[in-house]
Amino acid sequence: MSKAKKSFRPKARAPRGLRDQRGGQLQAERRMLDAIAGVYARYGFELLDTPAFEYADALGKFLPDQDRPNEGVFSFQDDDEQWLSMRYDLTAPLARFVAENYDSLPKPFRRYQWGPVWRNEKPGPGRFRQFIQIDADSVGAPTMAADAEMIAMMADCMDALGIARGDYVVRVNNRKILDGVLECAGLLPEASNYETQKLIVLRAIDKLDRLGADGVMLLLGEGRKDESGDYTKGAGLSPEQIEKVMAFTRAGAADRRETCANLRSAVGTSAIGLEGVEELQEIDRLLDALACGSDRAVFDPSVVRGLGYYTGPVFEVELVFEAENEKGEMTRFGSVGSGGRYDGLVKMFKGVEVPATGCSFGVSRLFAALEALGKTQTDAATGPVVVLVMDKDRAADYQVMTKELRDAGICAEMYMGGGGMRAQMKYADKRGAPLVVIEGEDERAKAEVTLKDLVLGERLSADISDNEEWRSGAQAQVSISRTGLVEGVQKMLMASDAFKGEG
């Protein structure tokens, strides 16, 4: 390699399935994270940060999660030959952290965390191998109060992001109820094929939206052949058993109490099933106390969630409005966050169950939804005020102006590149500068500066048909006294903000 050192020129490219983010869009995403973190903090969760990677064994090759393949994780060997894996979520590191510091932590341990996670999966459009999650969890919290709080908090996050009531709903289910339904249908945990059958049933229910009741019934029975001719083996339930499961999926109603009543008859006399229904009833009462009515959170038996480690209530936030996707089609955004109770996760370290519940938002998906709703302000002129360099020898004077603006709290910079007026205006435009400050020879002789309003300028250029009139640009610029610089800029920025507000 050393021979190539001088002549080798690597290609500049981000690794496959990874992306860069910048500027106003990234700032807007961070604002969104801040808003969610603010809700989490107001609910009493404390901030935690864990390293990007963990020992592979601690990260959960041993998680009771039958859905996630081990090969989805980035792993490498440390100098001492131990295997390290990059975190694929924020829950597994939390379990390690709690187990490691169990005695010194407050119990319950309530933390929130945000940061990147990594999945070594096939990338695709909008599907990256590094993405951000923002989670909150209560570890050591056995009661339904902790789950109800998660549900209300997810709804409050939607409110905090400006998503209107009616545009989102938190759908809640309880794993125990499905167990009860299966028991009621004669499927018993003692049977050797119980776990396999249950998983097939869960996956079938999860496809209700896409396949409809008929398709799901095939998957619950012998099996189903899809359009491409591929055959999926079914759970092998009898028609009576299938009917019991389907009755369960139809138990959802707009009102939570009505759903509870329907579910109660679906589980029959199953103890585990009844326990699940009673948990939902308790959640209903607590949600009412948190002013989270059926308009914000419903009980929905069709919610199953993929992760095998959930042990009780599971929930997901769904955006129910339609928006245009990249292809111009109107679609629902669907699920943007989820959570549930996982009483077994810390157990792999401690040997004893530690009751826990948590929630997580997928940040890019949620941000895409906010963009579709126009709630991100990413197109506004968010760049700095640019002080143009009209005379290279007077850089110090321009820096004095720039500093005056900054001292007044205005984001401002002196142009630092090469080239003349044209290059500088192009730069200001690319940066999304709201205005530029110009002090050429003429202005200086009169102890004045010219402010050019780029927001108004753009607006006018859209209206003006006469190109000459626009070029004169008279309406979008103003000359003021040099001593009134800060005041003049502030005035122009306030006017731009007002325009932006209208837009």
Place this chain on the structure above:
Amino acid sequence: MSKAKKSFRPKARAPRGLRDQRGGQLQAERRMLDAIAGVYARYGFELLDTPAFEYADALGKFLPDQDRPNEGVFSFQDDDEQWLSMRYDLTAPLARFVAENYDSLPKPFRRYQWGPVWRNEKPGPGRFRQFIQIDADSVGAPTMAADAEMIAMMADCMDALGIARGDYVVRVNNRKILDGVLECAGLLPEASNYETQKLIVLRAIDKLDRLGADGVMLLLGEGRKDESGDYTKGAGLSPEQIEKVMAFTRAGAADRRETCANLRSAVGTSAIGLEGVEELQEIDRLLDALACGSDRAVFDPSVVRGLGYYTGPVFEVELVFEAENEKGEMTRFGSVGSGGRYDGLVKMFKGVEVPATGCSFGVSRLFAALEALGKTQTDAATGPVVVLVMDKDRAADYQVMTKELRDAGICAEMYMGGGGMRAQMKYADKRGAPLVVIEGEDERAKAEVTLKDLVLGERLSADISDNEEWRSGAQAQVSISRTGLVEGVQKMLMASDAFKGEG
């Protein structure tokens, strides 16, 4: 492994040389990052985020950096056999990003970025293999205005963090001047051993603080034997050459212009040396324009900085106050940030030089300094208000109270764990709760709630010798009407804040 699946219990531990951070301390560190990011943004820099890893070749195995060993980087192979490396700083990914997006970016491209970087090095006390940097860079900015701005901005960051004038100083040098001094001493770039000799000279000067002038002179000459008997080969300069280099290291003065005059005589007629001095003079003028006087930024020939890729001005922020370290010794914190001009970094992709300059703070070091100065507020009661559960059946009522507090913007939670009064008070204490809300049977009968002020309580317990008097706790708690809950809590929080302010 699958055999072990059921019985294997991994040890919960963070990987070697990595750490978790949490709570008030982490929040305080984030506030510090926000303050610095705020200064960067006010200077007109835009936010960028790049992935945690890059293709190994793009990350700079080919960087012209003779000081950093390749083995200091975490690397692993992707599925397609390409090598990926975790970023070891934020500058190399920036170079890749700029080269990849060169045509579409505003020029100069001014970005700031913060986030973790990884070094596969031997960990030690306070030395981790993942740590946070916060950088700003101007890429495509050829003039000294960009360097002067970096220097003033680093000083402004110190101000923004509440570090007093006089407690910090930015030390500035210029690589070109040392080249000039060497030329003036008869060492010429054409000589085959020039780069080696120059590196030894740079390293010798870097040790001035530790070894003193005599030790440095040995290293510039034949070599030096240290206390342990280890011998370091010197640069092999003649006594006259050594004197010229030493005169250069003595050129620093409290006043920047005086230093420039001294340096001018140190470089003699060397063209590159004079260019370096003129660059410093330009920086001096621009720093004056930015109100950054010799009390905040000085020119110091002894600043060399380790990185080989700097091509012009180099600078570092030094904290000059003394503070107690973990061993109780009074020491200076030293350098907390640095930067400089690197015109060659983007070249490895583009083939042409792209002038650039930047700065970087080491976040943990800087945070440790803020803690020593008492500027972080990490010991204050920063936890949530805790509403105690006096009767498990009344969880919904307690949640209503909690929600009332949150709706008023107060961080609050209902206790979610098990156990009685003692466990709950212990929890509130561990969380740093400022106060707890109590509504037992008695209070409820009177439509009252009791607020227990934990900040005042702790203060009183320190003053009170009579344990009984303390236990009654009368002074630190107050009963108010249930309807006045929010108002009462707000009043108590304000009083606590006043206490904290005094402390």
